[in-house]
Amino acid sequence: MAKQGNGLKVPKRQAHLSQARLPGFLWAVSLLGMGACGANDDIPAIDYVCGTESPDPTGPACGADDPNLPPEPQLPTDVCQTLTATKSAPTERDDGTDLDTDRIQAALLACKGRAVKLVSDGDNNAFVSAHLQLDSVTLWVDKGTTLYGSRNPALYQKTGNCGSIGISDSGACTDFLTVSGTSPAIVGDGVIDGQGGEPLIGRDYSWWQSSYALRAIDGSIGNPTMINSATNTTGLLLYRITLHNSAKFHVKLTSYPAGGVCSSPGKGFIVWGITILTPSRWTNSKGELLTPSFARNTDGVDPGEGSVAQCGVIACSTISTGDDQIAIKGGHLVSDLIVAHNHFGTGHGMSIGSETFGKDATRDGVAALGVENVNIYDLTIDADSRPVGYEAAASDFNGIRVKSDESRGGHVNNISYRDICMRDMTNAILVSTAYNPLFAGVLYPDFKKLEFHNIRHVTCKGAQRPVVTIEGFNAARPVGPVTLDNVIIDNVGPLDVAAEFANITLGPGDVNFTPAGLGVTVTDTRAEGSTPHACVFPKLPTPDVPAGWLR
Amino acid sequence: MRASSPSCPRLTCRPDGFGELMAFMRDRPLHFALAPLLCGLGASACTNTSNPTVANGACVVDPVAVDCTTDGFSAEALGLVPYSCTGESRPDQDPTYIDGVPQGLVCANQGAAGSDGTQGYCCSNRATPCAYNPVAICDSGTYGYQCRGADRPEALNDAIHCNQGVRQDDLVNYCCSGAQRAPGCAASQSLGCLAGMMGWTCPIGTLPTAQDLAANQSRADVYYQMCPVPTPAANPKYENFCCYTAGLVPPGGTCVQDIAVPNCQPGRFGIACYGPDKPDEDYPRLHCPDRGFAGVSAESYPATLYCCDFQ
Numbered sequence: 001m002a003k004q005g006n007g008l009k010v011p012k013r014q015a016h017l018s019q020a021r022l023p024g025f026l027w028a029v030s031l032l033g034m035g036a037c038g039a040n041d042d043i044p045a046i047d048y049v050c051g052t053e054s055p056d057p058t059g060p061a062c063g064a065d066d067p068n069l070p071p072e073p074q075l076p077t078d079v080c081q082t083l084t085a086t087k088s089a090p091t092e093r094d095d096g097t098d099l100d101t102d103r104i105q106a107a108l109l110a111c112k113g114r115a116v117k118l119v120s121d122g123d124n125n126a127f128v129s130a131h132l133q134l135d136s137v138t139l140w141v142d143k144g145t146t147l148y149g150s151r152n153p154a155l156y157q158k159t160g161n162c163g164s165i166g167i168s169d170s171g172a173c174t175d176f177l178t179v180s181g182t183s184p185a186i187v188g189d190g191v192i193d194g195q196g197g198e199p200l201i202g203r204d205y206s207w208w209q210s211s212y213a214l215r216a217i218d219g220s221i222g223n224p225t226m227i228n229s230a231t232n233t234t235g236l237l238l239y240r241i242t243l244h245n246s247a248k249f250h251v252k253l254t255s256y257p258a259g260g261v262c263s264s265p266g267k268g269f270i271v272w273g274i275t276i277l278t279p280s281r282w283t284n285s286k287g288e289l290l291t292p293s294f295a296r297n298t299d300g301v302d303p304g305e306g307s308v309a310q311c312g313v314i315a316c317s318t319i320s321t322g323d324d325q326i327a328i329k330g331g332h333l334v335s336d337l338i339v340a341h342n343h344f345g346t347g348h349g350m351s352i353g354s355e356t357f358g359k360d361a362t363r364d365g366v367a368a369l370g371v372e373n374v375n376i377y378d379l380t381i382d383a384d385s386r387p388v389g390y391e392a393a394a395s396d397f398n399g400i401r402v403k404s405d406e407s408r409g410g411h412v413n414n415i416s417y418r419d420i421c422m423r424d425m426t427n428a429i430l431v432s433t434a435y436n437p438l439f440a441g442v443l444y445p446d447f448k449k450l451e452f453h454n455i456r457h458v459t460c461k462g463a464q465r466p467v468v469t470i471e472g473f474n475a476a477r478p479v480g481p482v483t484l485d486n487v488i489i490d491n492v493g494p495l496d497v498a499a500e501f502a503n504i505t506l507g508p509g510d511v512n513f514t515p516a517g518l519g520v521t522v523t524d525t526r527a528e529g530s531t532p533h534a535c536v537f538p539k540l541p542t543p544d545v546p547a548g549w550l551r
Numbered sequence: 552m553r554a555s556s557p558s559c560p561r562l563t564c565r566p567d568g569f570g571e572l573m574a575f576m577r578d579r580p581l582h583f584a585l586a587p588l589l590c591g592l593g594a595s596a597c598t599n600t601s602n603p604t605v606a607n608g609a610c611v612v613d614p615v616a617v618d619c620t621t622d623g624f625s626a627e628a629l630g631l632v633p634y635s636c637t638g639e640s641r642p643d644q645d646p647t648y649i650d651g652v653p654q655g656l657v658c659a660n661q662g663a664a665g666s667d668g669t670q671g672y673c674c675s676n677r678a679t680p681c682a683y684n685p686v687a688i689c690d691s692g693t694y695g696y697q698c699r700g701a702d703r704p705e706a707l708n709d710a711i712h713c714n715q716g717v718r719q720d721d722l723v724n725y726c727c728s729g730a731q732r733a734p735g736c737a738a739s740q741s742l743g744c745l746a747g748m749m750g751w752t753c754p755i756g757t758l759p760t761a762q763d764l765a766a767n768q769s770r771a772d773v774y775y776q777m778c779p780v781p782t783p784a785a786n787p788k789y790e791n792f793c794c795y796t797a798g799l800v801p802p803g804g805t806c807v808q809d810i811a812v813p814n815c816q817p818g819r820f821g822i823a824c825y826g827p828d829k830p831d832e833d834y835p836r837l838h839c840p841d842r843g844f845a846g847v848s849a850e851s852y853p854a855t856l857y858c859c860d861f862q
Contacts, residue, residue, distance in 0.1 A: 406703065
């Protein structure tokens with residue numbers, strides 16, 4: 001899971017970085033004070049560069065020119081059943097007396113190997129359902145149609161704690177959509193909405209409020225995952241679908257190639273052209289403010305969260321949510337992934353971990369562990385895409401993040417981040433083996449080859465300096481080799497770089513900081529002449545501003 | 552720069568009922584926070600010396616008697632220094648706090664370093680943001696550190712093993728040892744626990760802790776699970792529990808679990824409240840049909856005692 005709360009999920013050297021973590025106004029005041037007193041001329045003013053705002057996308061379709069990727073998927077041509085909506089919006093009736101669960105489930109069962117299409121009929125554009133099982137079938141949500149998850153916890157009950165407030169039980173509820181079997185798919189230009197911010201039936205709080213109540217103890221709520229693929233899933237496809245307001249994770253992704261061989265990228269799974277926007281509204285039906293920070297534990301896509309995820313592609317997607325946009329989980333085994341041409345708004349980062357302890361001794365007769373062979377490129381991460389909420393922690397603004405701790409650590413190797421643009425992060429690059437230092441264990445993080453090429457972080461509206469952290473576990477388990485090549489983090493200063501137990505190579509492209517610290521070795525191959533990666537940030541989806549609000 | 556805390560000889564400052572106080576202190580930051588202060592006052596009134604190694608034994612670097620090779624790495628490669636110590640002395644017994652930030656050595660005890668009672672330690676070769684805490688409330692065989700930042704003691708000393716940390720404001724308290732932690736409670740699916748609870752089988756006298764959870768189970772930043780009075784296990788050396796992870800007690804809440812509440816039947820939750828609040832106000836999943844009665848908590852403090860049920 002993507003852990004929550006985050007009060008302690010900070011760089012190890014936080015004590016040395018306190019200046020960089022001042023609230024923006026304090027930082028500004030401190031700078032003014034320094035300027036007035038002339039006490040320290042070595043701290044430069046923040047240099048603001050916003051990058052370019054891109055116009056509407058033009059040119060070839062996303063991914064079409066990328067030889068690393070498979071062809072863009074297609075919508076089904078063989079529709080087994082078409083179901084027409086009979087509701088215009090979810091109402092209090094979605095307590096189980098007027099749900100679409102039965103007819104959708106019946107169609108899904110009858111159409112194995114084919115597609116079930118949900119369509120609108122004029123103003124009737126909504127389906128409301130509880131748990132659904134998709135076994136080797138395609139669910140197509142048509143444009144203009146929304147499939148809502150019921151707000152009745154009783155319909156997801158698993159351990160007795162589903163919908164209860166104040167109990168840390170991550171397995172309390174069933175999923176909204178459980179996916180399994182051969183080549184299951186969820187596609188279409190419609191929306192799936194988990195109603196995470198809406199009050200639960202019979203209660204005066206929402207899924208998110210029940211999760212938020214555990215923030216103080218960093219507890220894990222057992223709210224329904226929106227889409228969870230089971231351990232026997234092969235060839236999963238998510239295509240063009242829009243996901244809103246999941247009660248917890250949006251996608252827990254387990255899938256691998258049929259036959260087990262990764263003959264070409266995407267044979268295990270493809271996530272292509274999806275949009276995640278959570279929260280999708282500024283307020284709920286009670287008028288309560290909804291913010292990304294409030295939507296706790298709402299990871300976007302988590303490969304490996306449930307079981308093995310191999311040979312996958314996540315491409316051309318847009319994700320803005322309240323937790324990790326993508327968190328690659330190594331609790332089992334995750335390998336051979338491509339994450340390309342994606343755009344992130346709010347969230348906790350393009351993450352690996354925190355679970356990295358997985359083992360699979362059967363593959364090729366060689367023990368494979370944790371997370372390996374992940375290629376992440378052409379990514380923008382933009383903290384300025386929308387406000388995140390007054391209660392957000394600074395440590396929630398992460399760009400690139402590789403995280404674990406001794407309660408859940410293991411092998412992370414051969415990871416490449418390339419052509420990444422970030423804007424206004426607190427943690428531009430965070431490689432941390434102490435995700436939660438409270439947690440004890442003997443599963444020590446073992447981070448090996450990590451590469452960062454053509455990375456650029458710009459400060460546009462932020463009032464604080466970004467932080468870079470590269471920290472292995474201890475002297476016996478350093479992180480490395482770590483390559484930093486053409487990594488330019490605007491406004492980073494010596495106090496904003498923390499490193500320990502790391503073997504780092506700088507260059508050949510420029511790197512505008514030099515990590516140093518206990519157990520850190522640096523090989524400097526930086527050469528003159530590299531050009532910082534040019535950043536273009538697209539305008540990302542945001543909720544419509546309510547009437548009467550200032551724009 | 553603020554003065555460091557005084558040296559605190561271990562036995563001088565221990566309160567009576569030390570072992571029993573362990574559980575109490577872990578969940579009570581205020582008491583925990585006061586402990587060093589009380590210790591400091593006590594220490595200044597009794598034996599306090601700027602050189603405790605003279606007053607109560609001594610430590611010397613001793614690569615002959617103590618082998619700090621760990622995980623196949625030499626002591627030097629790991630930044631460890633071997634010590635042997637006589638009497639009550641430890642190499643890490645003189646930490647400092649500078650502006651609230653602890654500084655001291657982190658040492659893994661290695662047991663006897665000779666037949667004369669000397670004890671061996673493998674210590675970090677430089678000051679760390681951790682301070683040895685002589686008044687920490689730790690299980691037998693372990694000892695305390697108080698650390699700042701996200702470095703667990705294991706990150707600073709490869710030879711040490713520490714339990715789940717407990718946050719105290721900006722610091723984290725750990726109980727540690729040079730030996731691997733012995734297996735504690737084991738999760739059990741066969742105890743017939745009510746929905747929403749987790750089954751545990753534990754050595755008698757032991758409560759399930761967060762670190763007993765498997766790696767694939769989510770933890771929270773709490774040390775103990777919320778557990779009832781145990782039921783007997785098939786093996787008489789063990790007890791069974793059906794527990795759950797409760798949320799944070801609301802501000803002002805004073806109720807704590809107390810498996811020693813008199814006449815609380817096994818399977819029911821014994822709760823001791825030090826204030827006027829009721830258990831179900833602090834733990835919404837508990838239902839307490841019986842009136843509370845005045846008594847004494849497991850930590851020997853006056854309290855109102857309740858027997859409650861999970862609902």
